[in-house]
Amino acid sequence: MTRRIIFVTGGAGFIGSNIVAKLAQDQDLDVVVCDWLFEADLGKWRNIAKHPIGDFVAPEAMFEWLEKRWRDIECVVHMGAVSSTTEPDADKIIHSNFTLSRDLFRWCADRQRRLIYASSAATYGDGALGFEDKDDFASLSALRPLNTYGWSKALFDVFAARQAARGYAPPQWTGLKFFNVYGPNEEHKDSMKSVAAQIWPKVRDGLDIQLFKSHRPDYADGGQLRDFVYVRDVADIVAWLVNSPDVSGVYNLGSGKARSFADMAKAVFAAAGKPAKIDYIPMPPAIRDKYQYFTEARMERLAAAGYNQPMTSLEDGITDYVQTYLSSPDPYR
Numbered sequence: 001m002t003r004r005i006i007f008v009t010g011g012a013g014f015i016g017s018n019i020v021a022k023l024a025q026d027q028d029l030d031v032v033v034c035d036w037l038f039e040a041d042l043g044k045w046r047n048i049a050k051h052p053i054g055d056f057v058a059p060e061a062m063f064e065w066l067e068k069r070w071r072d073i074e075c076v077v078h079m080g081a082v083s084s085t086t087e088p089d090a091d092k093i094i095h096s097n098f099t100l101s102r103d104l105f106r107w108c109a110d111r112q113r114r115l116i117y118a119s120s121a122a123t124y125g126d127g128a129l130g131f132e133d134k135d136d137f138a139s140l141s142a143l144r145p146l147n148t149y150g151w152s153k154a155l156f157d158v159f160a161a162r163q164a165a166r167g168y169a170p171p172q173w174t175g176l177k178f179f180n181v182y183g184p185n186e187e188h189k190d191s192m193k194s195v196a197a198q199i200w201p202k203v204r205d206g207l208d209i210q211l212f213k214s215h216r217p218d219y220a221d222g223g224q225l226r227d228f229v230y231v232r233d234v235a236d237i238v239a240w241l242v243n244s245p246d247v248s249g250v251y252n253l254g255s256g257k258a259r260s261f262a263d264m265a266k267a268v269f270a271a272a273g274k275p276a277k278i279d280y281i282p283m284p285p286a287i288r289d290k291y292q293y294f295t296e297a298r299m300e301r302l303a304a305a306g307y308n309q310p311m312t313s314l315e316d317g318i319t320d321y322v323q324t325y326l327s328s329p330d331p332y333r
Helices: 014-023 061-071 090-111 137-142 148-165 187-192 194-202 231-243 261-271 300-304 314-326
Strands: 002-010 029-034 056-057 074-076 114-120 173-178 180-183 209-212 228-230 249-253 276-279
Touching: 002 014, 002 061, 002 180, 014 029, 014 074, 014 180, 014 300, 029 061, 056 061, 061 090, 061 114, 061 231, 074 090, 074 231, 090 114, 114 148, 114 231, 137 148, 148 173, 148 249, 173 194, 180 194, 180 231, 180 276, 180 314, 187 194, 194 209, 194 261, 209 261, 228 231, 228 314, 231 314, 249 276, 261 314
Parallel strands: 002 029, 002 074, 029 056, 074 114, 114 173, 173 249, 180 228, 209 276
Antiparallel strands: none
C-alpha cells in the first residue's frame, strides 16, 4: 500500500505543530516533522508530544531524507523559518527564509510534489499599498517591507510567482501571508509570543498589564489595530489546502477583521473572569516612526478559491485559548 506522507518543516514550532496536530487526525496520512528541538527544558518537544508522527528529521538531513522517500511524499508544508522580526543576523535570515525555501521550491518542482509555505503580512510593510493579496509579479514586487524578516518573505513570494509564470513550479504552490497568529504551543517563543500569551501571567495573578500609548491623534491608547487570527483557523486552512491540490498562489491568512490591542487584552481578562487592569506606557522612540497602526487581511481571494468556513472571532478564540490551554497545567495542544 502506498504511504501518503506530508512533510512539515518547522513542525515542532508554534504554527507548524498546530498543523501537525490537525493533519495527524487523518489516519491515512503519515505526518513527518522536520525541525530542531533544542534544549529539553525549553519544552518545544511538548508541542508534538500528543500526536502520532511518521518520522522526525533534522533540518540538516532534510534533502537526503526527501530524496530517499520522494515517491511517497504527497505534499511539503514549509513552516520552518527564522520568525523573529528583530533578528539582527541578516545572513541567517536570508539563508533560512529565502535560500532554503528556494531550494525546496526547486526540489518540489523537479519531483512534481506539492508545496504549501509560510509567507507573512510583514511583506506589506507600512501598509501604504493596502493589504490586498494580489499575487502577480508586479504587485508582489511593489511591496516594501520594513525589516529583513519581511523582505526575506517578500523575496521568496516574488521568486515563486516568477518561476510559476515561467512554467517551472510544483503542481501546487501556495503561500500564506500570516497576520498576527495566537494560540497554544507558543510557550517557547519568549518575546515573540502573542500579546495574549505575554500578558497571561499578570492577568492570571490579578495584576495590571501594560500596553503602548498611541502617538497618533486618530488612535486611542491601546487602539492600534491588528488582524489577530487563531492558530486553529490556520491549521484548518492548511489542512484544506492539503486536500485542495488545484489551489495555488499567494493568499492572506488572517481573520479579516482588525481589532485593537486593548480589545485583545480585555478579552483575556474576561476569559479569566477578572476585571480589566490596563496601564498605558510610552512606545519606545526606536520603533515609534515605523510602528504599524493598522493591519487587516483581505480574505476574498481565499474565499473565491473555495474556503468557506467562518473565521474564529477574537473573543471566541481568546476564550478557548485561555480556558483550554493557558489556564491548564498542560497548556500544549
